[in-house]
Amino acid sequence: MLSNLDLIKQCDKFPYRHREPELYESNVASYYKFQVEGCDAVLGWLLPSTVSKIAWPSFWIVSHTVKMVLLTGTSIAVRDARMAETLLAARGNFQVLQKWRNERFPVYGPGRQLLLSIERAASPLFGIMIYGVHMSAYVAQRAANKQTYPGMLDNTVGGGVATGEMPFESIVREAVEEAAIPEGLVRQNAKAVGVVTYFDVRDERAGGETGLLQPECIYVYDLPLPASLIPRPEDMEAENFKLMDVAELQTAGKFKTNCALVIVDFLIRHGIITGENEKDYIEISARLHRSPEFAC
Amino acid sequence: MLSNLDLIKQCDKFPYRHREPELYESNVASYYKFQVEGCDAVLGWLLPSTVSKIAWPSFWIVSHTVKMVLLTGTSIAVRDARMAETLLAARGNFQVLQKWRNERFPVYGPGRQLLLSIERAASPLFGIMIYGVHMSAYVAQRAANKQTYPGMLDNTVGGGVATGEMPFESIVREAVEEAAIPEGLVRQNAKAVGVVTYFDVRDERAGGETGLLQPECIYVYDLPLPASLIPRPEDMEAENFKLMDVAELQTAGKFKTNCALVIVDFLIRHGIITGENEKDYIEISARLHRSPEFAC
Incomplete structure (x- = not known):
């Protein structure tokens, strides 16, 4: 199974100048x-x-x-x-x-x-920073066994932030369009909780030319739900909502790679991944919040 | 008044190699x-x-x-x-x-x-990464005006993590010693929510020689309290507990500088500082989670 750091490295692929100066500088010089x-x-x-x-x-x-x-x-x-x-x-x-x-x-x-x-x-052709939104819906209950977080839904909502759009309006739109979550519920309960930033280099999985540069910033939201309000496919037209435990969440193959980053960030903020149980805790935290190369 | 980014820059003073390569490299070369x-x-x-x-x-x-x-x-x-x-x-x-x-x-x-x-x-003489813990106690209630967060206590608990200590045990010890918060309450309710990392260069405020290098990693905890359980100086021997709004919190002179970083991180994670109301949101997020120069 991939480690949490491995999951991050699948998206944050570009070298760091202070870690690998020669590689970084020869890349940039090209x-x-x-x-x-x-x-x-x-x-x-x-x-x-x-x-x-x-x-x-x-x-x-x-x-x-x-x-x-x-x-x-x-x-x-x-x-x-x-x-x-x-x-x-x-x-x-x-x-x-x-x-x-x-x-x-x-x-x-x-x-x-x-x-x-x-x-x-065309954004990866120019290697510009792009902006997205991502929301994790979850039920705020702790398991007796803290290693599991049974309240997290496996279907997170996400999308891009277009010119002129505010991130919060993007996430409201995506939640309604993608998952049929009622707009009022999102406006009332969705909470901005930070950003995840990384620097991807596109590979086969992204489709199209490989090696293109794609720095990205994701505005992250949590949507706490009362247990009575878990969206269900049959009545809300959502594709799939399922409560998962951490072991399931960490099976990365199931997710678009950058969803794994948002999930790791969620698990850190909610006290599931900690300094005690994750040896790469500090590096993971830093790589989820990479200092951008470009103005943003 | 200092901006949130100014507050971060008071602690994260060392140049970034990818932002100011000449300055960074001439510093490091010395x-x-x-x-x-x-x-x-x-x-x-x-x-x-x-x-x-x-x-x-x-x-x-x-x-x-x-x-x-x-x-x-x-x-x-x-x-x-x-x-x-x-x-x-x-x-x-x-x-x-x-x-x-x-x-x-x-x-x-x-x-x-x-x-x-x-x-x-002696840690700043060798410029090694040091580790600390910090906990913010707060009452989980939202104000009608989201610009205020009346439930946050101004007295956060913090300290260093010594060799052999687990971060969570450090924060339990500090909470009991510094603020007389009952140990059981901390163990039950304190939640690990990530790390804040930065690279300080010591100035007059730190005391002693100036220019010494001090990269630091703070393990961050939130302690949600029921309103009935707000610690009070008179019965708990704590120095000072006072509910504050954001404007008060942002008056940085009142805090040891790195407390301001933990507070900004808290306000981001709790949806008070957002991409809509803070133009430096992304840079602040990155600088609160700086990629360390050294193994850690």
């Missing part, structure tokens, strides 16, 4: 920086193979010497239009763009200033 | 690595001024070329005795050693293998 006119910050990293497969229109400044692609334009509207035009023209050249979603993901500069939006499917 | 025989890991960093004020006995290998102090000896008992002998001889040369505590702090190698212990007062 990337092209994504920048926009008028902002010094690096917003993401592109692989050379990505740069070579895009026919960069003249409103881009592309330098193979300093390894940079810089989008000109000084308003959000102009940058959005130019990014969209660039991506639509490149759509045939990338597997990840075959899953075009018509969802706009935000790119922030320093001070959380919105700089532009990028089609969701 | 330090002496602390190592022990038979283990490749760097366990801490010493300032050159520290190295020059210790008369290193012959059981140390001191290299000014590779900037390293390496303690020989292949058993914990031998290393402990040699470290104690070294520190006792140097006691007159350091202000921080004037507060000798006779408390032994552990130094772990990779895989959390205990390598030796160091007198608590």
Whole structure:
């Protein structure tokens, strides 16, 4: 069985500069920086193979010497239009763009200033930070045996946070759409409990090109439910709600990999995984809250 | 008023390698690595001024070329005795050693293998990771105005985790000793909720030599109390228990600086500080859970 740290490593794959400086620096030296006119910050990293497969229109400044692609334009509207035009023209050249979603993901500069939006499917091509929401529904009762947490539902609710959306509104929408949890119940009881941040490198499981960079921030919510209110598939159109114990939860194959991170974070916050029973407790905590490489 | 991020920066002072690589690397290049025989890991960093004020006995290998102090000896008992002998001889040369505590702090190698212990007062001389515990007692009631959290007590319980101690046993001991909270109440209701990790550089407020390196890991506990059980100074010998709202809590001058970190973490986990009301939410989360430079 995978350890909790193994579960984290399935998502937080990019090297840490202070742990593996040579590997980190040689990786970063190979990337092209994504920048926009008028902002010094690096917003993401592109692989050379990505740069070579895009026919960069003249409103881009592309330098193979300093390894940079810089989008000109000084308003959000102009940058959005130019990014969209660039991506639509490149759509045939990338597997990840075959899953075009018509969802706009935000790119922030320093001070959380919105700089532009990028089609969701294209986000790993530019290596930008993306934002999601995730909610764990659970019944707040402790088992006699603390090693089990029988009240946690195996079906967590999650999705992306689009440009202009507040995280809490995203989770309300996802809870209603994905799991038919009543909106009022979510608004009343869902509790923001932090973020989980990590830096993924896409592999076969993600689909499309491999090696693309995908730093991610998940806004995490807990939804405590009274036992009488456990959603049931038969009356709520949800796919599957089942109370699980920790051993079941830790069987990672059943989950989309980043769900495992949210679950480990849940188990830490709820006193199930502790410094006494988990030798990698401190490293797990740090890797669930990785310091982002880019403004966010 | 200090922002929440300002509060974090008062404790998490050491530069991040991926944010300020030149500053980080020039700092680190100036330090002496602390190592022990038979283990490749760097366990801490010493300032050159520290190295020059210790008369290193012959059981140390001191290299000014590779900037390293390496303690020989292949058993914990031998290393402990040699470290104690070294520190006792140097006691007159350091202000921080004037507060000798006779408390032994552990130094772990990779895989959390205990390598030796160091007198608590000497830990910043070697720049080792130290471990503490902190507990927030609160009354689990939400205010109508979510911006206030009236149930939090201003007197949190905290202390160091000595060699051989489990974090939970430390917090039980501190709660009884410091705040006269009944042991049974703590054992029954205290919940482990994660760790807060940061990297401090000691300044005037810490006392003693400035510039000493002090990475720290705090095991964090919540203690939910029924309203009827709020500890009161008059009957429990506690110094001061007072319900506070968030504005009061955020007046940092009242707290030992690292208490502010535990409080910010509490407010995040309890949905008071959110992505909607705190622009630095993600950076704060990351800096409260800094990836340690050393094995721990």
